[in-house]
Amino acid sequence: MIDKFLMAYRSIRERRARSILTVLGIVVGIAAIVSLMSVGYGMEEAITGELTAMADLISVMPGKITGATYVELGGFTDRDVKDLQRIGGIKDISAMTYDAVEVEYRNKRAPIFVFGGDTKELEGFYVEPVGLKEGRWLRENDYKGCVIGDRVANDFFDEVIQVNDKLIINGEKFIVVGVFEKASTLYAADVDPHIFLTLRASKEVLQTDEVKYIMVRVYDIDEAEEIAEEIMEVINDNHGLDDFATAMTMGSMIELMGDIFNIIRGVLVGIAAIALIVASIGIMNTMLMSVMERTHEIGVMKAIGAKSRDVLSLFLLESSMVSLVGGVLGCGLGVIVAKGLSFVASMASGLEIEAIVKPEVILGGIAVAMIVGVLSGFYPARKASKMSPVEAVRYG
């Protein structure tokens, strides 16, 4: 047995260029599969991880979500908020309001969404994950202070807004006390284009008592779905409508994301499969060439007494050694590429994506390499081993 390995090794080494090409083909195909899948898992983990950190949250909105669109049906009242406080299992409730109003800065005007709520709650939701670039967060008695998102500060007006600059929001003067960092993808839509005020100031500026958004934090994540149901019932009762309120747990959002991730992963695997098919054709080609090249050698072996089986097993051993090396190197390269890709993806998305290399992906990658290599070596080797010795010896 050792001798067979030795012989296979010798002839692989002898045909160095051809062997390197074959190995390269396998490496590229396997690396594509391993890296794409690892990055896919990493992306999934990054996003569900961020969502899971907020798993004790229920978002309550006065409207309906159908498919991807949200239709607002009105606002909540103070009575709604009070009634929610009587539901068991709720840790705290934060009422928020928002609306688009005209904002003026150095004689330029723009319509901007203004957000108001309990400063402590908003701090937990937005300041902790996103962070402030300048200044400080709002205090409960900051009736004339505001904190602005990155796009408000940099994009919406001709001039960049900084801490201590003055804004006129719906006719009232406010001082900028803090500016947010640019938010990651997950928070960008909620933070970057908004101005944040205390609840009291926002009610005044927006001239409304209505609450547009309620965040509920529960004690026990397992009860979240039940509590969400109860919240909807209570509010719908108050308004005398059947589906006025939508209460969504983070859990159900994660499930929604799960479906999206299956699709993304499917696409990634599809791309990897195409890469592998292209690589397989290359491998088959080089195997075919290398066997053809050696038809003469096969003829000689048969002439001195080798059985077809002996010849076949030598060639299969050779192609499986090549495939194994290709598979292992491909997995190695795949891991490196995955790290690179996830770094690029992190930069592009603002999420912290770390490639996740699963052992089953590595094992699968090596197995696929072996199967492709051995199968593509099998056909030409079998054909050559079946030739008559004279015919094969004449060759070349």
Add this chain to the structure above:
Amino acid sequence: MIRTENLTKVYRMGEVEVQALRDVNLEIQDGEFIAIIGPSGSGKSTLLNMIGCLDKPTSGAVLIDDINTGKLSENELAEIRREKIGFIFQQFNLIHTLNALENVALPIFFAGVRREKRLKRAEEQLVKVGLEDRIYHKPSEMSGGEQQRVAIARALSNDPEIVIGDEPTGNVDTEAGNAIMDILEGLNREGRTIIVVTHDADIAARAGRTKRMRDGKVLD
């Protein structure tokens, strides 16, 4: 004993048929040294390939020790080539990735003999053809004459009764050719049957019997 009965080989290439052998009847006794001569294309190689079980006749039969080789399976033919016959080619046909010792050991390897025993036997054969100081040389590192002696050692590695050479001296100079013939004569003295094809009258003269071929027929 080797006997051919109406041995015929026809090569078909599209419309054209080439009669390489026509009803050849030949008997070679055990321990004989026979030389086959004849013009190019007369069918000498074709005849040797049939006797050496490297190819199958179109009709007729080759009998080795009264066994009709046409009735044997592929694996049984491989076994005959391995154990009973040693074949020497004009082009040496060594495996160039293997050194002299490994080339000689290859037929013993296919016979499934263990490594130490196999290498010992291979080395003995190389000593016998006078190549004890070329054991680890690759074919590319040896002269034509040396390569042909390695090929002879390889042909002898499973101790065959019959040694067949298709112009074994055709690609080496006169001196090396004589050395090869000396070895073949020695093998014949050991009792082996030797069959060689040659173009060289001096070499044919060293055989016990000479047969001439023309147009696929063996002349009397």
